[in-house]
Amino acid sequence: MPDVDVDVDVTVNGVPRRARVPARTLLVHFLRDNLRLTGTHVGCDTTQCGACTVALDGVAVKSCTVLAAQASGHEVTTIESLAPDLAEITARGGTLAAAGSRAAGREPPASPEPVSLHPVQRAFWRHHGLQCGYCTPGMVMMIRQLLADNPDPTDAEVRHALAGNICRCTGYQNIVAAALDAAAELRGA
Amino acid sequence: MFPADFAYARAGSLAGALAQLDAAATAGDNVKVLAGGQSLLPMMKLRLATPATLLDIGDLAELKDIAADGGQLRIGALATYRDLQRDPRITAGFPAIADALTVLADPQVRARGTVGGALAHGDPAADLPPVLLALNARVTIASRAGTRTVALEDFLRGVFSTDLADDELVTAVTVPAAPAGQAYEKFAHPASHLPLAGACTVIEVQGKAITGTRVAVTGIAPRAFRIDLPQRDLASRSVSALRAELADGDSAGGPELDAMLAGALEAAMAAAGAEPLADQHASGPFRVHLAAVMARRALARALSRADAPAGADE
Ligand code: FES
Ligand code: FES
Numbered sequence: 001m002p003d004v005d006v007d008v009d010v011t012v013n014g015v016p017r018r019a020r021v022p023a024r025t026l027l028v029h030f031l032r033d034n035l036r037l038t039g040t041h042v043g044c045d046t047t048q049c050g051a052c053t054v055a056l057d058g059v060a061v062k063s064c065t066v067l068a069a070q071a072s073g074h075e076v077t078t079i080e081s082l083a084p085d086l087a088e089i090t091a092r093g094g095t096l097a098a099a100g101s102r103a104a105g106r107e108p109p110a111s112p113e114p115v116s117l118h119p120v121q122r123a124f125w126r127h128h129g130l131q132c133g134y135c136t137p138g139m140v141m142m143i144r145q146l147l148a149d150n151p152d153p154t155d156a157e158v159r160h161a162l163a164g165n166i167c168r169c170t171g172y173q174n175i176v177a178a179a180l181d182a183a184a185e186l187r188g189a
Numbered sequence: 190m191f192p193a194d195f196a197y198a199r200a201g202s203l204a205g206a207l208a209q210l211d212a213a214a215t216a217g218d219n220v221k222v223l224a225g226g227q228s229l230l231p232m233m234k235l236r237l238a239t240p241a242t243l244l245d246i247g248d249l250a251e252l253k254d255i256a257a258d259g260g261q262l263r264i265g266a267l268a269t270y271r272d273l274q275r276d277p278r279i280t281a282g283f284p285a286i287a288d289a290l291t292v293l294a295d296p297q298v299r300a301r302g303t304v305g306g307a308l309a310h311g312d313p314a315a316d317l318p319p320v321l322l323a324l325n326a327r328v329t330i331a332s333r334a335g336t337r338t339v340a341l342e343d344f345l346r347g348v349f350s351t352d353l354a355d356d357e358l359v360t361a362v363t364v365p366a367a368p369a370g371q372a373y374e375k376f377a378h379p380a381s382h383l384p385l386a387g388a389c390t391v392i393e394v395q396g397k398a399i400t401g402t403r404v405a406v407t408g409i410a411p412r413a414f415r416i417d418l419p420q421r422d423l424a425s426r427s428v429s430a431l432r433a434e435l436a437d438g439d440s441a442g443g444p445e446l447d448a449m450l451a452g453a454l455e456a457a458m459a460a461a462g463a464e465p466l467a468d469q470h471a472s473g474p475f476r477v478h479l480a481a482v483m484a485r486r487a488l489a490r491a492l493s494r495a496d497a498p499a500g501a502d503e
Pocket of ligand 2 (some may be wrong): 129130131132133134135136166167168169170
């Protein structure tokens, strides 16, 4: 039997990580199970839903359809890197709202908008762009890619960019609204 | 879902990859080449493919180049769909390729999927093969013994079957300069985004006359195939007559042209001895009908581009 394990040497959110795993390990499982970065979700496992979207060398891909071995020597960015201080706090059991305010050095206000979230995440907050939240990490990572490629997308362009991201809750309306609002904020409009 | 166990090797150079393929072919080892993996990995997860070894060529920078040479474009096998979509030489010179990329899978898949991988995979319902067929593309293939070039027409064989030998790699696809009158239209399965039928049309126009029409279709036969419409079918019509016929879209001019196109597709399939594809999604005759409608719509869009000044399209 040939060796079916492989050394994976990958930079994840700026931190070099290394592990020896079975070659068939998918990147999403490597992130979740080996590195405990569970912000990246597995929805379908069949390249359809986009919940597993991460950036590989800066470009959004579906991490259920990339081998961890293929990412070796490359750079992966996950949802955790978008608001790192909050990821840190929520990992210790704090709530997002309280964490957001604390991260900004304030007491939690009554109806808070977490200030240190990524602009796309903040727009989701404002527009209620999520319900169960399962698709959200993938949606945010894909919209981040869209806005890098096209800072001023139309409604139709946002929907086209989200062709590979499925949401079973929201009906997409508020997700699209959030994407357009985040685009405006990032453009300084 | 996991693929079955396999050994993983990453190629550091094209020569190294070819040597490894050569050794594996001699030893009879079950090696699969991994490019972007957007077709192969899903098949492996379903255990429809269980290679003993994956040879990952994804990091071979020498296969990623897109180079213009006169009007012709040499596309490295590892150029991704996303690379093509962002290349102005594609969007300006080959609008039919741009059409296909817009409706192919989704952005994340397009960021990984490669041109060479798509061709080597031989999926009978893929978007790019009909476009490249209609554009007279040629495939460059390397092995340890050397390099050869084959017309895509001769490269595609059947369902997941191509002219590629076990010790060979697709290294590039070359597309000659093409007339502006070209377009791709598909009828997508709503869940998979794969074409139930898709058609690319390239139309050559000289003054008021149509001097040539090539149509290539996907999704309806074991491989994408191409028909050159006989003069009597289209070329006898003047550009303005054809435009008038197409102007009414799916209503007035549609049925007559659709019947002509469906007849031509059926005749070509019968001549090649190709059985129409049929599955739970669509029967053979329905796919042929869809392909004819897509071909007519592609014809209308191609014609609108044929004499539009560059950059004035859409
Ligand atoms: S889990 Fe990767 S696309 Fe659904
Ligand atoms: S918010 Fe529930 S799946 Fe999108």
